Structure formats: C-alpha cells, structure tokens
Amino acid sequence: xxDTLTLYKLIVLYMLSKVDFPLTKTQIYDFILDxxxxxxxxxxxxxxxxxxxxxxxxxxxxxxxxxxxxxEGLETLNFFRGRINxxxxxxxxxxxxxxxVEMRNEMSxxxxxxxxxxxxxxxxxxxxxxxxxxxxxxxSVPSEETAAAIxxxxxxxxxxxxxxxxxxxx
Numbered sequence: 001x002x003d004t005l006t007l008y009k010l011i012v013l014y015m016l017s018k019v020d021f022p023l024t025k026t027q028i029y030d031f032i033l034d035x036x037x038x039x040x041x042x043x044x045x046x047x048x049x050x051x052x053x054x055x056x057x058x059x060x061x062x063x064x065x066x067x068x069x070x071x072e073g074l075e076t077l078n079f080f081r082g083r084i085n086x087x088x089x090x091x092x093x094x095x096x097x098x099x100x101v102e103m104r105n106e107m108s109x110x111x112x113x114x115x116x117x118x119x120x121x122x123x124x125x126x127x128x129x130x131x132x133x134x135x136x137x138x139x140s141v142p143s144e145e146t147a148a149a150i151x152x153x154x155x156x157x158x159x160x161x162x163x164x165x166x167x168x169x170x
Contacts, residue, residue, distance in 0.1 A: 008046045013077040022066035111151035121147035125154045
C-alpha cells in the first residue's frame with residue numbers, strides 16, 4: 001500500500017511539474033480518476049500528505065483549489081521519477097499536450113470578491129498571459145450578489161471585455 005501511495009504522489013508531482021501555472025484539484029482529479037489510477041478518497045489523502053510534507057502548495061480561490069509544486073516537491077520528483085512507469089508518463093504527457101492551452105486559459109483568469117471597510121463588496125478581476133497581468137480591475141459594488149455575478153461573468157466574458165477596453169482606449 002505504501003508503494004502505491006508513493007506512486008500516486010509521484011503522479012501528482014509529475015503533473016504539477018509539467019506546467020508553469022497552478023493546476024486545480026479538479027483538473028488533477030479528473031485526469032487521475034478518468035484513467036482509473038485510484039479512487040477519490042485515496043487521491044484526497046495523497047494531496048493532503050503532499051501538502052503537509054511541503055511538496056506542493058495549495059491556495060483556495062473562490063470555489064477552486066489551486067495546486068503548485070514546490071522546489072522540495074520538484075527535487076523529490078527528480079529523485080524518484082524512475083518509479084513512474086513509461087505508460088503513465090506517456091498518458092500524462094498526452095493529456096497535457098491535448099489540454100494545456102485550455103488549462104492555462106482556465107488558470108489565467110482570476111475573479112474573487114470580499115467585503116470592504118465601507119460595507120460594499122470589491123470584485124477583483126484579473127486576466128493574465130504567461131504570468132503577466134493583461135487586465136487587473138477592482139470594482140466596488142453594493143451587494144454580495146452583484147459581486148458574485150461579476151466574478152462569475154468575468155470567467156466567461158473576460159476576453160470580450162479586454163478587447164472592448166483595448167478598442168476604446170487605443
């Protein structure tokens with residue numbers, strides 16, 4: 001069982017090492033569960049242990065948990081990389097080859113809100129490209145419902161809004 005858990009940990013670290021942006025738990029879970037490598041509960045345990053050991057970092061943004069590999073995680077992966085068989089590495093590489101652009105786009109759009117000192121809500125919206133902010137906007141609105149709607153709409157309309165701003169300002 002210990003060797004199996006170690007393999008699952010290495011798979012997660014390998015996935016995180018293949019990208020230069022955070023992955024969501026959902027993205028990792030979808031791949032691993034779709035391939036049938038393990039079950040949901042074991043995967044939760046694996047990610048918890050990796051986080052506890054300092055091999056990955058997790059950050060909650062609204063309803064998503066973003067995961068990134070740490071230098072210690074990368075060092076560990078490099079030391080034990082040979083324990084991941086070629087078939088699994090090939091599956092992961094193919095998955096990223098087919099989905100990396102979509103996954104990067106999903107992670108390059110950030111939207112969150114919080115209550116400010118005046119009792120209104122600030123909706124903080126960011127669109128990134130290769131780690132650089134293209135748009136970084138904070139909108140103050142009177143209600144939490146409005147702030148939540150703005151954040152939800154930003155996820156789907158950010159490119160149109162960015163294009164509109166460029167056209168209007170240049």
